[in-house]
Amino acid sequence: MSCLLKLQNELIKGQKLAMQGSYQRRAPSKKAIPHLLVARKGLKEYVKQYPNSSLAWQLLSLAEEYLLNYNAALTALQSAVFLNEKDKKLLKRLALLTEYAGKWQELDMTPEHLRSLETYLQERLELRLCDHTLIYTKEWIDISTLHRKKSHIVKAIQNQGGFCDCEVLMNVID
Template sequence: MMDILNDLQNELIQGQKLSMQGAYHRRAPAKKAIPYLLSARRGLNLYVKQNTDNTLAWRLLSQAEEYLLNYNAALFSLQKVIELGGDRKDIKRLAMLKEYGGEWQDLNMSPEQLYSLGRYLEIKIDTYGCDHTLIHTKE
């Protein structure tokens, strides 16, 4: 069973590397990372159904959900870790996830919409330059 979990962890790590996301203030993952992240999430969901008391699996599932910007699911998984005896780092991470999840809700935009806005702004800035106003964002 640990081999399966190690494989899933490696797949998640590969997805994290390809995601082009920093450690703070998540954004939508790069397209090339999504298959790895989705596959890892799918496998981890199956794994925790069979191994409900495995804190590492729950922690990894929380990370996969976070990288996919599913903050509610990431919070749920991390709360499971804490219920099973998580440590101080898990509690800090839980607070951080709540904060980030709130920021995404405050934007009232899906990750896809935010990505589209970013692409649109890149095109506008490349074409017209940046005038340090919100004119293109308001468009």
């Protein structure tokens, strides 16, 4: 159990450094990534050895979620729920994670894309105030590798509350 406790502590370090809110994840900070990767690797090894550990599956789900690997996070959490079917908190968490994973998949952007968009919008909005349109977001999409998916991405951004550039920063990226 001390091995699992060490992995949990490593995950907690990563979570604190990641500076992410619950279910509204964004790319973790660079300082958090090494801790999250160590925790994830150790937890994957742990669940291979102890596949009946609901706690290990829950922790692996969190590590994957913090790294924005929603499909892997869902798979791990489903394993935890299978082992502990009567835990209502786990069932609720599974429902919320499933919902947010769907939003993330709809957006169809990698964490690197989101960081790039965030930097682009921050630079543009420092020079000019938001004009309550998506002019800079659309501009970034046009110059990115995502330009073929522009209408799809704009719709997904709006579905997450991004109707202007400053709202994209507040509601989609943060």
